Amino acid sequence: MPARQPPVPIRPHLPLNALRSFEAAGRRLSFTLAGEELGVSQVAISRQVKVLEQWLGAPLFIRSTREVQLTPEGARLLPQVRQALDMLALAAGQVSRRGRRNVLAIQAYTTFAQRWLIPRLARFHEQHPDIEVRLTASVSPVDFDHQDVDAAVRSGDGGGWPGLEADFLTPITLLPVVSPLVLKRRKGRLPAETLMGLTLLHSLARPNDWETWLRANDAEQVVDSRKGLKFESSALAFEAALQGSGVAMGVEVLVQSYLASGALVSPFGQPVRLPGGYYLVRPRHRPVSVAMRRFRDWILAELDTAAGTDG
Structure with missing residues (x-):
């Protein structure tokens, strides 16, 4: 015999249109603005909210001539309805192809x-x-x-x-990169000495790259990996290197075009491939x-x- 399927949970018949109207009205604190958002009249929003209040057996809004305010029950319900509607919209968007390429x-x-x-x-x-x-x-x-x-x-x-x-x-292969104009200004000093005298340019998105490269090249005792200028992304560090501000730690696949054009060079030691x-x-x-x-x-x-x- 086939295995018995677990019973399907019985869900109450939720008034989804009323919940949608309530969410818009509660978020905007206005039946008029909610109606404009949903493309219906203020009267239609009010009617749907009343349907939901009757279904729940609890008031959701305090109405006055100038404004509406959420009751404690309405304030408790609103964030949960909003979350549920967001989840429904996301799920539908992931599978829907209607109206799009x-x-x-x-x-x-x-x-x-x-x-x-x-x-x-x-x-x-x-x-x-x-x-x-x-x-x-x-x-x-x-x-x-x-x-x-x-x-x-x-x-x-x-x-x-x-x-x-x-x-x-x-x-991901690390290699320091620098503008050739910076090296020219340093009058042809040896690569290791040149690195010692340059400002390190760090990416906050990859905070350990300089320390990793220096350790692998036995240079961590010579160059302090903590010093230098720090930037939000590697792209900004590369831009600073192009402007002659110092030497950036490059990821090979991301600096290939700079190296190919000669805009940046990498004469400082061995590249380091990360796991x-x-x-x-x-x-x-x-x-x-x-x-x-x-x-x-x-x-x-x-x-x-x-x-x-x-x-």
Whole structure:
């Protein structure tokens, strides 16, 4: 015999239109403004709120000629209704294709987006004009349960993301970079001496990179990794290096174009490869859309091409 299914919980027949009207009126503290927001009249909002009050058996608003105020019951109910409606909207948006093209929401680190992804996105659009990529940049951890994000570029060792699929993109290799004009002003001194005399440019998003590189190059006793100028992102540190403010710690894949053009140089010692690298991560439980599959194949191909060119 087939296993018995657990009983389906019985939910009360919620007046969803009334809850939506209540949320708008409670948030705006105005039946008129709530009506304008929802595209109905003030009278319709008032009627829906009365339906909800009768269903609950409790007053939700204190009405006067000039304004409305939430009752204690209304104030207690409002944030929970708002959260529930937000969750419904997010869930519907994740599966709905109504009224939109193939939309792909990608999140990446700020500098990775600026220095690597954005210069190449035009090629993806040329190959797949039917897919709209919506790119956001953030150093904060991605929350796939509460953010409208399909995939994200993150760094790690590939094993620290439970519930996520992770495709390895590229290693993270550290190397200091500096403007050649700075070296010229220092009249050709030896690389180690030059580094000792330069201002270190730090990225607050990658606070340990200088210490890691100096230790691997046996220079931590010579150069103080704590001193120097600090910037919010690596992109800002690179810009300061271009302006001659000092030497920044670069991630090789992000400074390749600077090195290729000669705008920055790296004469200071051995590059240091960190464990792991950059990964493209996405929720394991979600079906892989055609747009997601095409973007994944494209970004992997772009990185393979870049690696082949470097090699």
